[in-house]
Amino acid sequence: MAQTMKAALIKTYSGVSGIEFGETLIPQIDSNEVLIKVHAASINPADLLFLSGNYGIKRALPSVGGMEGCGTVIATGNSLVARMLKGKRVAFVSEVYGSWSEYTKASAMTCMVLPDHVSDEQGAVFFVNPASAMAMVKIAKQHKSKAIVQTAGASALGRILVKLGRENGLAVISVVRKDEHAQLLREIGGQHIVNSSSPAFEDELRRKSHDLGATVCFDAIGGDLTGTVLSALPDGSTLFQYGLLGGSTTTINADDLVFRRKRITGFWASDWVKTQSIFELLSLQGSMKKSVGSQIQTEISQTFSLCQTVDAIQQYAANMTSGKVLLRPV
Amino acid sequence: MAQTMKAALIKTYSGVSGIEFGETLIPQIDSNEVLIKVHAASINPADLLFLSGNYGIKRALPSVGGMEGCGTVIATGNSLVARMLKGKRVAFVSEVYGSWSEYTKASAMTCMVLPDHVSDEQGAVFFVNPASAMAMVKIAKQHKSKAIVQTAGASALGRILVKLGRENGLAVISVVRKDEHAQLLREIGGQHIVNSSSPAFEDELRRKSHDLGATVCFDAIGGDLTGTVLSALPDGSTLFQYGLLGGSTTTINADDLVFRRKRITGFWASDWVKTQSIFELLSLQGSMKKSVGSQIQTEISQTFSLCQTVDAIQQYAANMTSGKVLLRPV
Incomplete structure (x- = not known):
């Protein structure tokens, strides 16, 4: 096997201008890692950050870009979990290494064998969004909330959440900023949609969140929208x-914190995963295997070759709501 | 006994301009309430809000101003707890009725019999600040924090916290905005003082909070200072x-929430008290009785007569750090 491979390399942390298509060494693996021949890799908002x-x-530079993808395990470390993946087609997350390359490596714990009916494309977007959406449903239930408010409601994650919420008996109130986004959500069965650019936005969100009992919100946006949304939610x-x-x-708004028992905290999927037991993670993977590719289908808008990574990122960043953009090594 | 009394009345919720000195009915009491002849009443930041x-x-207007004071119980309702207070000199909090008047009423549960050595003046500032500071120490311990960061560090509450922290083995890092405030704190034994108007502020606070293990902060200010302080604190x-x-x-800063496991929530003493068991509240009152008037001595800067309430509030608002301003019915 060759020693080197093609990859989209991050040379400096300076946005797309820091990316260069080039050659790098195929990574070495540890006992609990696997070497993967990449079929498709995704671009997520986390990659832009x-x-x-x-x-x-941060990784030491130069480093391969990307964090998520789908591929076949062609070599494994010596651990039992790693060896069980040999020859299997897997979805993977790799925060320590990248996915925008011909080969990559991942911890055996962050790979999941894909059922045959799941395509490479759906496999490449298997982890980050569906797992985050499932975590959100779990957190909402732990908080005994009857509904979830979700900003960036028409995003890939937002659309998965609408479906997952329905399966789990949780209403999802989707906050969007354009009528065409509201339409997208209605097409997949979204019932509670509020447009943040409407003058009645805060009142509508207040009424819906009180009526439906939404005491948790997952916010992808930040800025002033966060304060407006927090003010509209019920006390506590x-x-x-x-x-x-x-x-x-x-x-x-300070008085939401001081007098209304509201709080604001972060949700970072990678970090959340570390707080879960192995049992909980296996049960999560089980639910994902059942849903992904059938009920949970992520829209893919376009696929680029690895040497076009810069174009692919620009296309994705400019049209986030139209679907996921994938990269394929050729 | 007369039917009416003199009081500083809130006519509209419009700041000091909504206050009028005048006559109102002496309040009726329920079975669990006590009627108090007021000796002195305090002005707190909560009153300004x-x-x-x-x-x-909010109370229905017109209403008596103020929330805290000291006086003698001259009549009680029929409940056992209320009757036990008959004739006693008490410190009290009354959120439902006011304290800026000749007579007031309070729930028997929010009165505390004062030891003889505690003056009327110290009694009038007995509850709000010391109780808040004790709650803060308790919360810091529950969070297993080794130290507390406190903004408005030279406020009456901030000064109590410095002393209480020392007694409880908790370092207090006081954030002030003027050198003279730092001096005030040094005089009462403050050891960790950071000036927010210094260019090195964020770096100094970061170093101190990491060195001393401060993972909780009590923030009285809000605005941009909150974000700067939160960024300086350790992850989590x-x-x-x-x-x-x-x-x-x-x-x-959004990335403190998303990636650094930091969170922001409110602390409202009145609300916090409701989450505590009777046992916890009695133990809190016990600690207060021991400390207040001896270790915990609040500085009183000036006393005004009730008919000068507007002047008193203006004086207090303009010089918060110089000490508490009291009102006395004449």
Whole structure:
């Protein structure tokens, strides 16, 4: 086997301008890791943060870009869990290494064998969004909330949440900022949609969240929207911020905190996963295997070759709501 | 006994301009309430919020101003707890009725018999600040924090916290905005003082909070200071906002929430008290009786007559750090 491979390499943490298509060494694996021949890799909002150096972790540069993908395990470390994956087609997450390359490595614990009916494309978006959505449902239930408010409601994650909520008897109130996004959600069965650019937004959200009993919100945006949403929620609500699509600053109304028992905290899927027991993670993977590719189908808008990574990222960043953009090694 | 009394009355929720000195009915009491002849009443930041209509509760207007004071119980309801207070000198909190009047009423549960060595003046500031400071120490211990960061560090509450922290083996890092405030704290034994107007502020606070293990902060200010303080704290820290001295908006950095497991929530003493068991409250009152008037001595800067309430409030609002301002019925 060759020693080197093609990859989209991050040279500097400076956005897309820091990316260069080039050659690098095929990674070495440890006993609990697997070497994967990549079939398809995804681009997520987390990758955009990562490229600019604003994600929760940084890798030593140069490093392969991306965090999620689908591929076949062609070599494994010596651990039992790793060896069980040999030759299998898996969905994987790799925060310590990248996925935008011909080969990658991942911990055996963050790989999941894909059922045959799940395509490579759906496999490449198997982990990050569906797992986050499932975690959100679990957290909402722990908080005994009857409904979930979700900003960036028409995002890939938002659309999965609408479906998952329905299966789990949780109403999902989707906050969108354009009528066409509301339409997208209605087409997949979204029932509670509020447009943040409407003058009646705060009143409508207040009424819906009180009527439906939504005391948790998952917010991908930040900025002033967070404060408006938090103010509309019932007293004692918790807002989980999980994204920074609106920039790096979040503004809230102090009296919601001081007098209304509201709180704001973060949700970072990678971090949340570490707080779960192995049993809980296996049960989560079980639910995912059942749903993904059937009830949970993520829309893929376009596929690019690895040498077009910069174009692919720009296309994704400019049209996030139209679907996922994938990369394929050729 | 007369039917009416003199009082500082809130006519509209419009700040000091809504206050009028006048006559009103002496309040009727229920079985669990006591009628108190007021000796002295205090002005707290909560009163300023209350006057502008921005406090967590509102009373039907016109209403007597104030929430805290000291006086003698001259009549009681029929309940056992109420009757036990007959003739006693008590410190009291009354959120449902006011304290800026010749007579007031309070629930027997929110009165505490004062030891003889505690003066009327110290009795009038007995509850709100010392109880809040004790709650803060308790919360910090529950969070297993080794130290507390406190903004408005030189406030009456901040000064009590410095002393209480020392007694409880908790370092207190006081955030002040003027050198003279730092000096005030040093005089009472404050050891960890950081000036928020210094260019090195964030770095110093980061170093101190990491060195001393401060993972909780009690923030009275809000605004941009909250975000700066939260960013300086170790990962996983909790900021409790309990005041709005900096205005009604709080700004934080989204990545502290998403990637650093930090959270922001409110602390409202009145609300916190309701979450405590009777046993916990009695034990809190016991600690207060031991400390207040001896270790915990609140500085009183000036006393006004009830008919000068507007002057008194203006004096207090303009010089919060110089000590408490009291009102006395004449």
